[in-house]
Amino acid sequence: MKPAKLLVLLVSASLSLQACSKKTGPSLAEITAQVQNSPAAKTLFAQDGNSLEYFHGVQDDSLHTEKFKHRFNGVEVLGSGVDFHSNDSFQGITPHLSSVTLDTSPSFDASTAKQIAQSLEPKSALQGEPTLKILPQKNTQTARLIYIVPMQDREVLLDAHTKQHIATIADHDNLSASNVKSAASQGIFVTPKFNDSDLQGCELKSLAGIVEDLSVNTCKERISESCQILNSNKEAQSINAQNCVDADESIDASAARAQKNASIYLNYLQLSFHRDGLDGQGTNILSVVHAGQESNNAKWIRKNKLLAYGDGDGVHFSDMTFGVDIAAHELTHGLVQETAGLLGIGESGALNESLADFFGKLAEGNEDWKFGKSVVLDKSNGDAIRDLQNPGSVKEVYFDSLLNAVVAPAPSKRSSAAPMVEPCTPDNDSCSVHFNATIPGHTWYLLYVSLGKSKAEQLVYLALTHYFTEVTDFTDAAKDIIDACKATLTSDDCDQVKAVLSATEMVKAE
Ligand SMILES: [Zn+2]
Numbered sequence: 001m002k003p004a005k006l007l008v009l010l011v012s013a014s015l016s017l018q019a020c021s022k023k024t025g026p027s028l029a030e031i032t033a034q035v036q037n038s039p040a041a042k043t044l045f046a047q048d049g050n051s052l053e054y055f056h057g058v059q060d061d062s063l064h065t066e067k068f069k070h071r072f073n074g075v076e077v078l079g080s081g082v083d084f085h086s087n088d089s090f091q092g093i094t095p096h097l098s099s100v101t102l103d104t105s106p107s108f109d110a111s112t113a114k115q116i117a118q119s120l121e122p123k124s125a126l127q128g129e130p131t132l133k134i135l136p137q138k139n140t141q142t143a144r145l146i147y148i149v150p151m152q153d154r155e156v157l158l159d160a161h162t163k164q165h166i167a168t169i170a171d172h173d174n175l176s177a178s179n180v181k182s183a184a185s186q187g188i189f190v191t192p193k194f195n196d197s198d199l200q201g202c203e204l205k206s207l208a209g210i211v212e213d214l215s216v217n218t219c220k221e222r223i224s225e226s227c228q229i230l231n232s233n234k235e236a237q238s239i240n241a242q243n244c245v246d247a248d249e250s251i252d253a254s255a256a257r258a259q260k261n262a263s264i265y266l267n268y269l270q271l272s273f274h275r276d277g278l279d280g281q282g283t284n285i286l287s288v289v290h291a292g293q294e295s296n297n298a299k300w301i302r303k304n305k306l307l308a309y310g311d312g313d314g315v316h317f318s319d320m321t322f323g324v325d326i327a328a329h330e331l332t333h334g335l336v337q338e339t340a341g342l343l344g345i346g347e348s349g350a351l352n353e354s355l356a357d358f359f360g361k362l363a364e365g366n367e368d369w370k371f372g373k374s375v376v377l378d379k380s381n382g383d384a385i386r387d388l389q390n391p392g393s394v395k396e397v398y399f400d401s402l403l404n405a406v407v408a409p410a411p412s413k414r415s416s417a418a419p420m421v422e423p424c425t426p427d428n429d430s431c432s433v434h435f436n437a438t439i440p441g442h443t444w445y446l447l448y449v450s451l452g453k454s455k456a457e458q459l460v461y462l463a464l465t466h467y468f469t470e471v472t473d474f475t476d477a478a479k480d481i482i483d484a485c486k487a488t489l490t491s492d493d494c495d496q497v498k499a500v501l502s503a504t505e506m507v508k509a510e
Contacts, residue, residue: 049073050100052082058339058466061274062458062488063087065466070097073104077134077143078343079471090487096469096476098136100143106132106160110147117149117156120165124151132160138473153303154426167345168425171299254321258287258309261327268328268363269335273461278305278334285331289321298326300333307331316378323375329360340468345424347473349433354440355464357386362457369445386410388445391438398435399428410438414474414505439504440477446500447481451493459484459497478506 045052051074055067063085070080080098085091106113110130118126128150135157136143145160154170262285269275276282288308295310298320307330309320320326333356336342342352357371372385382394392409398418400406411417417436424431448456459481467480478501485494501507 055081060462060465063462063466063484072100072102072134075104075132075134075145077136079469079476080134080136081469083467085466085483085487087487092483092487094467094480094483098134098138098143099141100134100136102134102143102145103161104132104134104145106145106147108160108163113147113149113158113160116158116163116165117151120156121151121154121168124154126150127152135166136471138471138475153301157423165423167343167423167430169344169430170426171301171344254289254309254311254319255287257319257321258289258307258327261321261324262287262307262331264324264365265328265331265363268359268365272362272457278331279338285334287327295320298323298330300330300337302333302337305334305337307334312375312377314377316376318375318377320375323372325357325360325364325366325371325373326375327360328363329356329371331363332356332359335359336464339465340472341470342468342472343470344433345430346420346433347436348471349424349430350436351440351468351472351474351477353433353437354444355460357388357437357441358444358460359457361388362453381407386434386438386441388438388441391442396435396438397429398432403428408435410435412438412442412504414439414508440474440506443500443504443506446503447497450496450500451489455489455493459489462488474506475508481506 042054043051045068049072051071052068053071055069058065058067064087066084068082068084070077070082077098077100079096080100081096083094083096085094113130114126117130126149130147130149133146133148134143135146144166146166147156147158147160149156149158154168156168157166158164159166266277266285269277278285286304286306288306290309290311296312296317298307298309300307307327309327310317312318312320333352336352336355342348342355344352361369361371369389370384370387373383376382376384381396384394386396387393387410391412394410395407396410397405397407401419401421406418417439418432420431421428422431429435444456444460447459450456451459463477463480463484467484468477472480481497481501482494485497489497498507
């Protein structure tokens, strides 16, 4: 296999632009204009098996981005690509490129990959066909060809040459949805029908008790009919949002709180970022309450794009619907899924958790940084689940290389991070993602203190929606935050941002 030239060619913006041109190369302004004027799918670059292909555009008030994904021999290189950013006063290019030199023919076939995945995860059923991707190994500047094997409630990542188990990506806990009693979203009561954690369909129930059996797709369509109930003729009837909340409360207080939490989060996205829902398309939020048996957890179920709340056991935690920040945390996982798509493992997973904590607290609107304070009953490890201001005030669990659970004060800088030992699976909290979350989480808090709420939340939001990728790690995130700052804030602001990133060691000391 010939060594890839892409990284060398695109290491600087000027070189990359020349590489894209047959002549002397257009200017950054010209190519940015070209990208903006003809955003149809196209190949920006193709050479030696490497290509940059148009992915999509992202538009916010203060920044516009056109994204191109990197493929090698036609296989997507996760997190690798080039982004063009522009606004009224800025034009820039961000290469997130990984050099790839590997054999893209797997050493075993997809059916063998499925067999291996099934033996690793015997309790979950196979579902769909494996896909081949390339996973960059940033520490060693190499890359691995991997199979991603989809299963009912998780995905198994295998090295497609060595068969090594790299990770199992699952939603964050084992909360069983088999005991779901009711749900609410935007004024419609729903009783989802589950097979384990897989949504099979649902029943719609109006205040008059009318029940309709719906398929998964129809169910989701009906949920998106904001704040409507069915009248006695089974016709959708619109009522205002306040009436929805009031009406639901008479039937199920948890459902009413779930619905209110969803409204608070949607309002937060709209007011702060002019964003219409998690996907930017106005799709409403489907919530399930009373999930699991006295479950001490809330969970964003990626596959069904659904927020499930446990009731709490009444000893360690109360009903999760009492936590607006809990709901907003889980819904931010939905926002991440619709934007950067950060994988929930290792540093990318910890970053995902930190964003959920940060936007969770901001959406809640309280002037404190103790995440989950309103649902914690047993305070033996601290009076919250995590504390972004003083991370060490709360003890968290991490997993050592022998999978022993170790309870320790949560870290506020990178040198105190828990070790990461592959494979990252639910058995080691996907490589201690919740423990390590307070490293970036405390960083976001310090940005809030130093820049103020508005600038800090815009900066972190733009980094998430315009810069981060599936495999962004702490080092990448720090660089992206600085780039997003340069694009939208002043140099004085960016000096403060750099100081914060150094303080928490998101930028590693040389
Ligand atoms: Zn989370």
